[in-house]
Amino acid sequence: MQIDEIENAFFSTIVNPVLRRAIGFLDYNCPKDGNLLIKSLRIFLGQDIVLCDRCKAIYENLAKPIYEIGTKLLRVDRSFMQQQFLEDQYGEAWFRGFALMMRGIRKYGIRIPFTPAAPFLIVWNYTYKCNLRCKHCYEDAGRKKPELSTDEVKQVLDILSKLSTVGLPALSFSGGEPLAREDFFEVVAYAKKRIPYVSIATNGTLITKDNAERLKDAGIDYVEISLDGASAATHDWFRGIPGAFERTMEGIKNCIDVGIDTCIASVIQKENLAEVEKIVNLADELGVRFMHFNYIPTGRAKAHIELDLTPKERLHVLQVIGNKIIDLYLKAKEEELKFGKSSVKVDRFFSTCPQYASVTKELSRQKGETFMVEAHYAAKKGVENVANFLGGCGAGRLYCAIEPNGDVKPCVFFPTNEETVLGNMLKDDFEEIWDNHPLLWRLRVRENLMTYEVNGKIVGCGACPDKYICGGCRARAYSYFNGDVTAADIGCIKNDELWSSIIKIINAKAYT
Ligand code: SF4
Ligand code: SF4
Numbered sequence: 001m002q003i004d005e006i007e008n009a010f011f012s013t014i015v016n017p018v019l020r021r022a023i024g025f026l027d028y029n030c031p032k033d034g035n036l037l038i039k040s041l042r043i044f045l046g047q048d049i050v051l052c053d054r055c056k057a058i059y060e061n062l063a064k065p066i067y068e069i070g071t072k073l074l075r076v077d078r079s080f081m082q083q084q085f086l087e088d089q090y091g092e093a094w095f096r097g098f099a100l101m102m103r104g105i106r107k108y109g110i111r112i113p114f115t116p117a118a119p120f121l122i123v124w125n126y127t128y129k130c131n132l133r134c135k136h137c138y139e140d141a142g143r144k145k146p147e148l149s150t151d152e153v154k155q156v157l158d159i160l161s162k163l164s165t166v167g168l169p170a171l172s173f174s175g176g177e178p179l180a181r182e183d184f185f186e187v188v189a190y191a192k193k194r195i196p197y198v199s200i201a202t203n204g205t206l207i208t209k210d211n212a213e214r215l216k217d218a219g220i221d222y223v224e225i226s227l228d229g230a231s232a233a234t235h236d237w238f239r240g241i242p243g244a245f246e247r248t249m250e251g252i253k254n255c256i257d258v259g260i261d262t263c264i265a266s267v268i269q270k271e272n273l274a275e276v277e278k279i280v281n282l283a284d285e286l287g288v289r290f291m292h293f294n295y296i297p298t299g300r301a302k303a304h305i306e307l308d309l310t311p312k313e314r315l316h317v318l319q320v321i322g323n324k325i326i327d328l329y330l331k332a333k334e335e336e337l338k339f340g341k342s343s344v345k346v347d348r349f350f351s352t353c354p355q356y357a358s359v360t361k362e363l364s365r366q367k368g369e370t371f372m373v374e375a376h377y378a379a380k381k382g383v384e385n386v387a388n389f390l391g392g393c394g395a396g397r398l399y400c401a402i403e404p405n406g407d408v409k410p411c412v413f414f415p416t417n418e419e420t421v422l423g424n425m426l427k428d429d430f431e432e433i434w435d436n437h438p439l440l441w442r443l444r445v446r447e448n449l450m451t452y453e454v455n456g457k458i459v460g461c462g463a464c465p466d467k468y469i470c471g472g473c474r475a476r477a478y479s480y481f482n483g484d485v486t487a488a489d490i491g492c493i494k495n496d497e498l499w500s501s502i503i504k505i506i507n508a509k510a511y512t
Helices: 003-026 036-044 053-073 078-087 091-108 150-160 184-192 209-218 232-239 244-258 270-286 299-307 311-339 356-366 383-390 430-436 438-444 474-480 493-510
Strands: 121-125 170-174 197-202 222-226 261-267 289-293 349-351 399-402 407-409 452-454 457-459
Touching: 003 036, 003 053, 003 091, 036 053, 036 078, 036 091, 078 091, 150 184, 170 184, 184 197, 184 209, 209 244, 222 244, 232 244, 232 270, 244 261, 244 270, 261 270, 270 289, 270 299, 270 311, 289 311, 311 349, 311 356, 311 493, 356 383, 430 438, 452 493, 457 493
Parallel strands: 121 170, 121 399, 170 197, 197 222, 222 261, 261 289, 289 349
Antiparallel strands: 399 407, 452 457
């Protein structure tokens, strides 16, 4: 039995009954002071807020001790929290995340990994329209299918802005190509008034100078642009349209020129594996972020399963990116020691492989450090202490997806079918889906992950010591194991034996 498993048993029997009751006292609406949940954290972090006598007593006797014990147990530095919540431009998103976490504990109890009362991030596949024909498109975009109208989109945004009465912290528009819809800028401006962090994932080919300005004016906080090769030959082959590379590069430069936080995103597969260092270095030279996208055989990518990396190849990619971010981390640490602060921006090299946490943990251990990069995006100092609470794969837990027609799925990389569509934003109650859908609860509990015996060795995410910081990509498990979300992620080096046996079966089927 792993330590996190023992902690989960302890939480459910001893801690949760008390904690859930205590948070219930905090999470009430005072007629004078409003809701005390966020306000009490503001006071704890040093803001000067006047409370009525009753709220003051609740703060002193309940909230303050909870925060003091919580920050000590999780080894989270109060100055780190002050920086993120009070000084960061996205402080509002952090406060919403905190309130959703507390409400999640109140509703479902504290667990490793934890489930907030609503997702922190939603990726909205905004349209099926697209001007490219990428071989790996998870959405199989380019088909004509019903989508929400502009008015319906605004209704969904209104719902998102009130999720669990707190509101969604972060929203990302993806597709298809979101810029292919004429109402996109209008919708972004509407979203930005309701959600503190709004981003876009795009192929970049439609980001002219003018459109880059419009994205900035509409309030987009972050642009992620897909580039699948360091050369036109590689990128255009994968993206299916000649000339795409040049236009994508222009799009990247236009975003940099107007000062939007920009990221180059690459799906690394067999045909561009040899270029991974070049693409990462290009991002480095341009001063933008880099996001490695895992190859997941879903949508059109299912027809090109031969492009998927072996576990050894994937490990190589994660080490290339991991070494980059660890170098930045060490530079920042050195500057902080010398000058008391650092201007080095560490959070620049990421992967959507949840085993990036496991790989960066090992790479930094070799350098005598405890740094690790968690849950797709987190690379903040102090976050490594709560890595198991964040828990790697966030599908249906920290994050979920919306389809162009408003259907809700656990993650964009799940195929769209009766089993994976959890409900619809306009036809169903999101809170009801989030609280009760059985598929979501299968995704949230790590103790259920499968183990397998291969050549006398027990493998599978269920047997892995890192399952609470990683959990494996559940969409890859679903795709390779015919819809079993508790199966192994066979892209991981720790499941190498399983990969070899599954690939033998797939190859044998292909030749019969
Ligand atoms: S075996 Fe599964 S849980 Fe463990 S590191 Fe690999 S993918 Fe993650
Ligand atoms: S299933 Fe999990 S790890 Fe895989 S892409 Fe979705 S959120 Fe990421």
